Amino acid sequence: MTAAILQASGGFGTFLVPLALMFGIMYLMVILPQQRQRKKTQAMLTALKTGDKVITGSGIYGTISGLDGDSVIMKISSEPQVKIRIARAAIAQVETSQDAK
Incomplete structure (x- = not known):
């Protein structure tokens, strides 16, 4: 009787260990990089300033x-009156000096 109980609990334990291992690998390979990318994007959006050259999504x-808060007024032409208002979250990246060339 006790052998059957030990064998059944061992079966449950052998089920949980691979499941926990798969979750750990999934966390390291998917969730953690996404969190890092989200923090990097958020830092880029909060560091925006007037005069930055940007590319929208x-x-x-x-x-x-x-x-202006959650929106940005962006000049898209050499003409001074050609401006658009976009959501700050719509900005995909800030151009570096190498991108502008």
């Missing part, structure tokens, strides 16, 4: 001419 290139 839809591929629009422009220069930030003003910041």
Whole structure:
């Protein structure tokens, strides 16, 4: 009787160990990199300032001419009156000097 109980509990333990191992690997390979990328993107969005050259998620290139809370006023042409207001979260990246060339 006790051998059957020990064998049954060993079967449950052998089920939990691989499951925990799979969760640990999934955390290290998927969740942790996503959290790092999200923090990096959030830091980039909070560091935006007037004059930064940016690219939106839809591929629009422009220069930030003003910041207004959660939105950004972006100049998209050499003409001074051609400006658009976009959500700050729509900015995909800030151009570096190498990207601008």
